Amino acid sequence: MKQTYIATMCMLFASGSAIADPFENCPSKAFLMQDSVAKLYGIDLVSAKATTIAASLTREGAANTSSVNAVGFNYKDQYMYGYSKQAPGRVVQIGNDYDMTVLDITGLPDTNFYVGDIQVTGSGANQEAYYFVYTPNSGLYKIPLNGDLTQSIASIQYTGSENWNLNIFDFAFHPNSNLLYAMESNGNLHEINVDTATTTFITQLDTAGDSGAFGAAYFDVNGQFYASNNKSGKIHKVDLSVSPVVGYTPTAAVFTSGPKSGQNDGARCAIAEVKVTDNSIDFGDAPSGYATTLADSGPRHLYDPDDDGENLVYLGASVDGENINTAADLAAEPIDNSDDGVAFVTDFVGGQNTQIIVTASQNSYLYAWFDWNQDQVFSADEAMLDKVAINAGDNSLLIPVPETTLEGNTWARFRVTDGSEASNISATGGVSGGEVEDYEITTYASDAYPSENDWVTLSYEDKWPFAGDYDFNDLVTHFRSTRYKENGAVVGYRLEGEIIGVGATYHNGFAVRLYDQINASTERRVNRNEIDEANISFTIDGVVQETSPLEAGRSDAILIVMEDVWDYVQKNGGCQYFRTEANCQSGTKVTFSMTIPLLTPKALADSPANVLDPFIFASADHFHGDFMNSIDKRSWEVHLKNRAPTEAFSNELYSVSGSDDASNPAANSYFQTTSGLPWAMEIGAAWKHPIETIDITNAYPKFAAFATSAGKNSITWYSEPQLSKVITSGAQ
Template structure:
């Protein structure tokens, strides 16, 4: 019979006789509980459950369920009436015609693979039913065949691996994980999972992770069988809290990812050494509940957002619930302010020894503190031997207590924050603020005015100085990211510390990171007397390759952020830094050596072409021949630099997360008040850059 004929025949049947299959291979796990059976949707990532159907049309328990991803039905065993059923997307049970079904016992273990339904009962055997006759006739009589009488493993569920087709199950009493041969029923011991109990529901995901749910407490465990379980550690790890039940069985489409595109989960964003990503069993919370930190409820992510992204750079700026009121000084107490949406439990960790994890003794700084709705003030003790410098903290808030720094939760939010541990007697000074970013935007056509869209290079950054008891800067931490790159030219990015020389820098202690990875070169320019740090010589190589030539400057170019940097600068002991200029020092771009020259310049100036903030003198590497060339109206004798004759700069510095003009949109078209601002040399129209002063459809708006 043709597929069209089958479709017509099925359409003529009543809905009660033949329910529609699932539309897709869903990411949800389905949990069958109680008598009469109730069907729940389970988010394996967080453990949250939703009742999907309380009436399947049968006043019976359904167990031994499995999802057939070939026809997209769930098959199960009616333990009350000892019959085989299947359910479609409406979860109405359809009784199938099956011969040779045993009448002397029931089944509680089952799954489907390769269009075959397998059932198991300890002491009775392993059975199978070929489901393919249903493809042409939903009323066909199926046959249950016994594969073997041998069935000694104490199972309450098993599941098929989507990669190798292996059938896996855990012996409830011993915790041993077995691989079952579906041709003869023989078993192979894979290893011990380290858990015991009644595991009434088992599931796989498309990546080869095996999930089991324990009836007594609802705990969901995960076993990494992504390498097909042939070798390695198969120890089960606590993954999430699920529902407990004494009648429990589960089914899931194993070909689906465990998180779908409609994720409603909040993740952390510290480096993955802190267990952040889902693959690492990172912390995550079901969103859309009344439990969260700060004034902004968390948005949803498909996974943890590690460098160059974090949760405040993608989507809503929702990491607003935790503030350090006082500095973290080694050997002292510190005050932390935490805002909670409602009453709930808070736990928190700080990596005191800066070894990249929260596993060490004493690193759990808050344990199940019951917060009230609103602002809460907490005190923490900083160990006297805490490592001085940058490290990470993690705060988790939820309705439930007992959370660790990893694993799923059904409510709440996780916030990861970089923090700095200081020596006693030191102070921190931030630019523009502790958590905010300043925006610096360049027109790289200098010395020509060009299209003046001020989006050729856009960087957001923040700076923190650590001052000793004599107010000398002993450490300068600069972090930032490339927010947009509309340039056709190749540009490098650097920061000079005017007032300091290269010899003032402790080069051995100073580090440069790109996307969280320490670089071999710390960026200090060795052929300059001044303290100049090259963040990157060619930013154009840091943007994603693809069809879009205007990285985050044309409105249709919505690529994700791809380049983040951190430079941690230490001065030599005893260096006098009173001559160091105030933050933000001197951030500038330069022409990448060996790259295409600027239009109208007949030679390649390379590093010698620099573009600085207005009235900022260039570095010693600058090619002075370029002064006054084309549209440049620099007059060094008058300390006038990088301006046109009408006072237009080539660089803008805004102490906020400013939205730049779209590609080829002149700055004055995008922000009309800027003209008056420049004509008055900064006296009038000081809020020209505010978003409410932008022209409609002239600025770039990220759609993250």
């Protein structure tokens, strides 16, 4: 459009002509007339690029001082027509020098027309053009444009049209049926037959939250209807290729985003095709069912809107343009090498949070959709990120995966912008600037213990085999385990938790064995050689851990969460321990998350579940009691009551002199005193642990009855603490 304008203006100046010429061809771009003092923009509907065609217009050589509305493009004579509000208000013809020539139209009421378009009928020598204008109070008028336009032209009023009461701000003629279509502020779509002077309500369209005036309406040669919302700038597309509308219900989709304005009117050559004309457009590449094609208003970004390669907004290391916009293009399964900005740290499991790392070129804004129900639609309730501010570089984000997520392969869509869009974008449509990246992902069903959103509390004493102070706060952690399931088999595990208290003078590590014991004769375990070690993902406080947590040299799968818990927690000033002293109850909890995929699916009946086997062990190179001086530190472990130790455990520890432990491996009795008190506990809720040196039986008076009865009595002991003797923030 810009090139046509420059070339034609040069021709005019060279010839000395003072009469505006028509536009040279039927432009693909849409014209958008905006503002109280009219400005004219060209809108590339594919790329969303808005080009200022005329920063100001003139009216018969003088400066224009008001708005121009009701514009339409006449492809019979290649001129635009509109209604100039500048007093006295008149119908005007606009040529390619953007000077308005006033037409002498009789029979029009003294009002400001803001709804208008051009109807072209017939072909060849029989082709005729008519300019139609409308206001709700005065109705519809028809103005012939076929004779000598320098002469007076009589308008024709459509009797009764003043009673239509259509709350519309623009309309457009269908290129084939010559029916008018218009959209009201609430999305109501109307069809107008000018031959019979009748209107038909078609349907109320879903306009993605837009309301207010749809001030610009267009058609393309394929019968696609476009309506631009003044407030948001969004241009909605409606497939009206079959006209009149009979036997189907049209739907709307956001096609692109243009400039917003309080005053907005549009025109377009209705027989021009909407097509890709810019090489710097990045398209989505999910399968065509995801409304990815241009025909389906697919997602696309004009990533270099200023054509200068500067300050580009994109994800990953690069962005490029590709003309992948048809179903045939997508059927070839194209690979976009610039889709490299999102890394998936943990798996997508129903009911869990998934961590992703998003790398951005600039401070920008991120949108993301996930097809959780695998229906090939990115619906509004599947928008997990909605214009979330991100920084240049790496950004760690959590995605909540719904419990109802179906297992299997599906797709995710990410869109990044500079944030200048007038309103939040959807999973489809064009945007100026930014990038779209589509990813195929795998989702899993799951069973979480204790549940997707709750914790158990694990509490340990580290003086075993001696009783110690029995305050059960040497290590206190919230914990949750999840089995990933696919097609009725287990395909992986997830371990997650948060360290909430460390009251130990010794240095302890924390680990989990993928093992459980159903009864004295039935064990379930995952062997080390069943683990897909290369694809384990592991974070502590959101930081990816580079070393494998799978303990080497073992037959069982043992995952080392922390070799030494003290290396990760931070004591507050003046505190000897971490969140276990009366005056030291605050402190930042340390979180951990580990996803462990299996090499091949494992039968549910053979796969350990529930709390598994979490335990503490003595950290290497630290003192852990005189009795350990000649024994490998790793061989000391404390497990939950009656849970057998791992293969790393030293049986020598069962016979330490002066021990309070009454373990009897032959009777499957482990880690308990003669009275049944344990050294490790699982509490089925978030829990307030005892203050340093306060015996648990004093902090929780009913605990002893629970422990010595093998859990038969006082089963809710943990809900009745002596508040002065516990860390009240322990459960938080």
